[in-house]
Amino acid sequence: MKITRIDKSRIDQADLENPVFGTQFSDHMLVCKYKNGKWEEPEIKPYGPMSFTPALHTLHYGQALFEGQKAYYMSDGTIGIFRPEMNAKRLNHSAKRMFMPEFPEDLFVDGLKQLVEIDRAWVPKKEGYSLYLRPFMFGSSEFVAARPSEEYIFCVVMSPVGPYYAGEVKVKVEETYTRSASGGVGSTKCAGNYGGAFFATDQARKEGYTQVIWTDHKNHELIEESGTMNVGFVIGDTFITPPLSDRILAGITRDSILTLLRDTDIVKNVEERPIKVEEVIAAAEAGTLKEVFGMGTAAVVSQISTIGFRGTDYKIETPKDGYAMKIKKALTAIRMGDADDKYNWMVRL
Amino acid sequence: MKITRIDKSRIDQADLENPVFGTQFSDHMLVCKYKNGKWEEPEIKPYGPMSFTPALHTLHYGQALFEGQKAYYMSDGTIGIFRPEMNAKRLNHSAKRMFMPEFPEDLFVDGLKQLVEIDRAWVPKKEGYSLYLRPFMFGSSEFVAARPSEEYIFCVVMSPVGPYYAGEVKVKVEETYTRSASGGVGSTKCAGNYGGAFFATDQARKEGYTQVIWTDHKNHELIEESGTMNVGFVIGDTFITPPLSDRILAGITRDSILTLLRDTDIVKNVEERPIKVEEVIAAAEAGTLKEVFGMGTAAVVSQISTIGFRGTDYKIETPKDGYAMKIKKALTAIRMGDADDKYNWMVRL
Numbered sequence: 001m002k003i004t005r006i007d008k009s010r011i012d013q014a015d016l017e018n019p020v021f022g023t024q025f026s027d028h029m030l031v032c033k034y035k036n037g038k039w040e041e042p043e044i045k046p047y048g049p050m051s052f053t054p055a056l057h058t059l060h061y062g063q064a065l066f067e068g069q070k071a072y073y074m075s076d077g078t079i080g081i082f083r084p085e086m087n088a089k090r091l092n093h094s095a096k097r098m099f100m101p102e103f104p105e106d107l108f109v110d111g112l113k114q115l116v117e118i119d120r121a122w123v124p125k126k127e128g129y130s131l132y133l134r135p136f137m138f139g140s141s142e143f144v145a146a147r148p149s150e151e152y153i154f155c156v157v158m159s160p161v162g163p164y165y166a167g168e169v170k171v172k173v174e175e176t177y178t179r180s181a182s183g184g185v186g187s188t189k190c191a192g193n194y195g196g197a198f199f200a201t202d203q204a205r206k207e208g209y210t211q212v213i214w215t216d217h218k219n220h221e222l223i224e225e226s227g228t229m230n231v232g233f234v235i236g237d238t239f240i241t242p243p244l245s246d247r248i249l250a251g252i253t254r255d256s257i258l259t260l261l262r263d264t265d266i267v268k269n270v271e272e273r274p275i276k277v278e279e280v281i282a283a284a285e286a287g288t289l290k291e292v293f294g295m296g297t298a299a300v301v302s303q304i305s306t307i308g309f310r311g312t313d314y315k316i317e318t319p320k321d322g323y324a325m326k327i328k329k330a331l332t333a334i335r336m337g338d339a340d341d342k343y344n345w346m347v348r349l
Numbered sequence: 350m351k352i353t354r355i356d357k358s359r360i361d362q363a364d365l366e367n368p369v370f371g372t373q374f375s376d377h378m379l380v381c382k383y384k385n386g387k388w389e390e391p392e393i394k395p396y397g398p399m400s401f402t403p404a405l406h407t408l409h410y411g412q413a414l415f416e417g418q419k420a421y422y423m424s425d426g427t428i429g430i431f432r433p434e435m436n437a438k439r440l441n442h443s444a445k446r447m448f449m450p451e452f453p454e455d456l457f458v459d460g461l462k463q464l465v466e467i468d469r470a471w472v473p474k475k476e477g478y479s480l481y482l483r484p485f486m487f488g489s490s491e492f493v494a495a496r497p498s499e500e501y502i503f504c505v506v507m508s509p510v511g512p513y514y515a516g517e518v519k520v521k522v523e524e525t526y527t528r529s530a531s532g533g534v535g536s537t538k539c540a541g542n543y544g545g546a547f548f549a550t551d552q553a554r555k556e557g558y559t560q561v562i563w564t565d566h567k568n569h570e571l572i573e574e575s576g577t578m579n580v581g582f583v584i585g586d587t588f589i590t591p592p593l594s595d596r597i598l599a600g601i602t603r604d605s606i607l608t609l610l611r612d613t614d615i616v617k618n619v620e621e622r623p624i625k626v627e628e629v630i631a632a633a634e635a636g637t638l639k640e641v642f643g644m645g646t647a648a649v650v651s652q653i654s655t656i657g658f659r660g661t662d663y664k665i666e667t668p669k670d671g672y673a674m675k676i677k678k679a680l681t682a683i684r685m686g687d688a689d690d691k692y693n694w695m696v697r698l
Contacts, residue, residue, distance in 0.1 A: 022404070022492045023493075025403075049401060050401060051398045051400045053374075053398050054506050055506060058407075059413055060540055060543070061544050062413060062539070062540030062544035062545070066409050096548070098544055099548045136408060144370075144481075145370045146577050148547045157403050159493060177532045178532030179533075180533075182527060183526040183566070184530065184533075185545045190541060190544065191407070191408065191410055191411030191541065192411035192545065193541070194411055195447055195448075196411070196533065196534045199445070202448060202497075217566050218566075218567050
């Protein structure tokens, strides 16, 4: 790995107290180019502009994907990253489906660690704050023809972020717009999945909701995801989340929560199975729908207070000591090094 | 419109005899920026690199779309553009669905005309050659957060291209991968639709096919498009093409061909209706499947010689004087100004 350090750190101009998500970037970035069928030597160098012609392939044909994860101070003062090898694997899952080259997984993890180490002054020390890591990859050939890019750039940038606070989360069951289809790219973190979702989200916001709950591509009967998060329901004493498929992002937080729930007595039963909107609504009406929450890197869990379905708002409890918060607490304890890391999830610098 | 001319044209370094599609670009480009909720003054300026930080929004969230059309010499020596106002409308259809700002349609057409006029030396004079125009738009804010871009760039670049020759076109009916779904973005020319299609296309190529025929998202029973073209079938003396929907690109060539076919006696009947794979296969087996062809800007019509379905290859005639070639001839006559342009399709410089 080639390393070129910045002449003078920009840290003294940074706002680590009240960072706005994804708007300030640390001193360095990692860049690795793919040319002639292979990855060149990666380079850590000062964060800064790249120059492209307007024929940049990804602007036209959308071979672009990303990952997202966090580095933060653990209780013992070391810096940890949560399950980065899972992000490496998922990046390559996305890459394969988008017909992009896979990036070596050990280099992915090692690159993140070296990059965070060099910019460790950018990891906020306040509780709940972290350095958001954004690995991404895009087609960088410069031609305009509907065939795959021949060159690619893998890059990692980092941005200090504060604790996630979504406010009250009201979601609308989306029955018109579709996020993904079987045989499509819904299980990837390709850029187009996000751009394609903004319109439906905006429609929901105009109706007073925070986000949509995506439903299946065939009949809009099955629940898929909530916004950009996986979604879980506690009905009675059973936790239910839709099963993974090529329509659903394999969330690392989702996987971690399933592991924890199966290993603890927070809920009695854990089910990964298709769940219909009508089952959720029936449970809400019957009073057995205890909690609903999104699961993702940003918030770990994000409690949902309202589900809007065909004009009716169903209210859901968001207790401070309920299922979601117990899960968050258990997961946070592992992340902070305060609980036994029996799954070896933490990678320390 | 601000105009900044190049100091010295690069035309003497260009290969207009054997141009490789989309790899050489003319002297100038048109750039228009969207900031603070409005489009700034467009500028025609020398083609060249743009500088962005790695936080460029579209690299992460895929708000990106394009159009494609051609300028070429007509028989009387004027330069014409085919139905540019249709591209302007479709660009805005794509923009709306991708939650991007619409671009003024009159400015789109006027901008193309002015840009082609300035670079008229780049319009190849050889028959069948043209200057390919590539309008495109992308989210250009520089932050990394899953919300819509606030700034956008509309740009037009131009590339001299030769006549389209695909060779023998063998298509495979795709029953595993999906291009689009109802409620999705399939009717737009968003970048992600193309990046998401490369994998399935490559799989088909490995099996000896040129392209796929996409089928519907629900059961893979209905025919949708062929590769990046609309598709038409002549069964008996009836032309059939799938109806427009939010899963299918509203091809301008498709629309023009439908108009011509309804107005001439090339075929007896014209039907826009859902068509099942099984209907096409049954017609092939019964000997009533006369011709199959793709319809698009690149080739106008592209005859398909083979349809592969579940391991069986169905051969189709590709006559030089059949339906497809009669359609191409009729359309080309209008494009060249050799036939009455009763629909006012040609916009002359």
